[in-house]
Amino acid sequence: MHLNDSHKISVIIPVLNEAEHIGHLLKYLKDICNTDHVKEIIIVDGGSTDNTPTIAKEFGATLVHSEKGRAKQMNKGTEKATGSIFYFLHADTFPPKNFATHIINAVALGTPSGCFRMKFDSKNWLLRASGWLTRINIKVCRGGDQSLFITKDLWDRSDGYNESYIIYEDTEFIGRLYKLGDFKVLPQTVLTSARKYKKNGTIRLQYHFGVIHFIKLMGAGPDRLYRYYRKNIVA
Numbered sequence: 001m002h003l004n005d006s007h008k009i010s011v012i013i014p015v016l017n018e019a020e021h022i023g024h025l026l027k028y029l030k031d032i033c034n035t036d037h038v039k040e041i042i043i044v045d046g047g048s049t050d051n052t053p054t055i056a057k058e059f060g061a062t063l064v065h066s067e068k069g070r071a072k073q074m075n076k077g078t079e080k081a082t083g084s085i086f087y088f089l090h091a092d093t094f095p096p097k098n099f100a101t102h103i104i105n106a107v108a109l110g111t112p113s114g115c116f117r118m119k120f121d122s123k124n125w126l127l128r129a130s131g132w133l134t135r136i137n138i139k140v141c142r143g144g145d146q147s148l149f150i151t152k153d154l155w156d157r158s159d160g161y162n163e164s165y166i167i168y169e170d171t172e173f174i175g176r177l178y179k180l181g182d183f184k185v186l187p188q189t190v191l192t193s194a195r196k197y198k199k200n201g202t203i204r205l206q207y208h209f210g211v212i213h214f215i216k217l218m219g220a221g222p223d224r225l226y227r228y229y230r231k232n233i234v235a
Contacts, residue, residue: 007104008039009149010083014066014073015043018091019050021193026059028094037100039083044073070144071161071169078155086155088148088170092193093118095147102186103149112154113177114184115146122194126202137185139178140213144170145192146185154181166226168216199234208232 011029015022022043029041043056046068056063066076074088085107089095096102096116106114119131133141148170150158158180161173177183197205211232212225220228 007037007085007107008083009037009085009087009100009103010039010077010081011041011087011089012074012077012081013041013043013061013089013091014046014070014077015048015052015056015091016046016068017048017050017052019048019052019055022052022091023055023059025089025091025094026056026061030059032097032099034100037104040081042077042080044077046070046073069163069166071163071165071173074169075160075163078160081152084152086150086152088144088150090145090147090192092195093145093147094191096188096190099147099188099190102188106184106186107149107151110182111184112181113148113150114186115142115148115174116186117189118143118146118192119189120194120197121191122197124194124197124202126206127194127197130206131189135185135187137183139171139175142171142174145190147190148174150177162222165222167229168212168222168225171213171216196233196235205233 026041041061042064043061044064044066045053045056046066053063062080064077064080066073078086085103087103118134120127134146158176161169165172174183212228215228216225
């Protein structure tokens with residue numbers, strides 16, 4: 001055990017019309033969070049037209065309103081965060097039960113940013129293979145569904161999320177973090193929803209994500225990435 005009690009975590013969750021899912025995540029977090037380690041849970045709402053804000057308040061989360069756009073929402077969340085570590089989490093991703101301890105231990109050992117391994121809530125062979133690849137610590141295997149922790153000190157040096165990106169914001173940001181410090185993939189696993197794969201078709205969606213990575217590698221900017229996404233993927 002290398003726990004550093006001086007560290008406190010601010011969990012930051014961007015949402016938009018997540019009334020069907022956010023309550024399940026907040027109940028889970030309420031059941032597992034150690035208040036000695038987790039200082040606050042911040043829900044950053046991008047203009048939901050359903051009951052998402054009401055549900056967030058019912059579970060005692062700090063509700064922050066923001067312009068729509070996950071990059072903008074996560075940046076806005078950090079403005080309200082008071083912890084020494086920021087932990088970005090998607091509304092349909094469930095972290096491991098002792099996530100706060102694992103994060104704080106990693107930071108205490110000198111890791112300023114990182115994520116967990118990931119698996120989908122699906123038995124599909126392709127998604128199981130994709131989940132397995134998340135244990136490999138290279139940029140191409142990273143994504144926002146794995147969640148992300150970063151110390152406030154590193155955040156202040158990172159320029160935050162690039163708000164030009166409507167999609168790909170997590171991957172772009174993590175790519176910069178690899179250059180700024182020691183990025184670590186922790187061995188524990190988050191469980192994330194395969195709902196987008198069910199909606200679009202697993203092979204089809206993996207293909208389009210592959211194209212997005214390729215055209216970004218070839219120099220495509222955020223507008224082109226978003227145009228391709230909007231044309232080919234059902235959100």
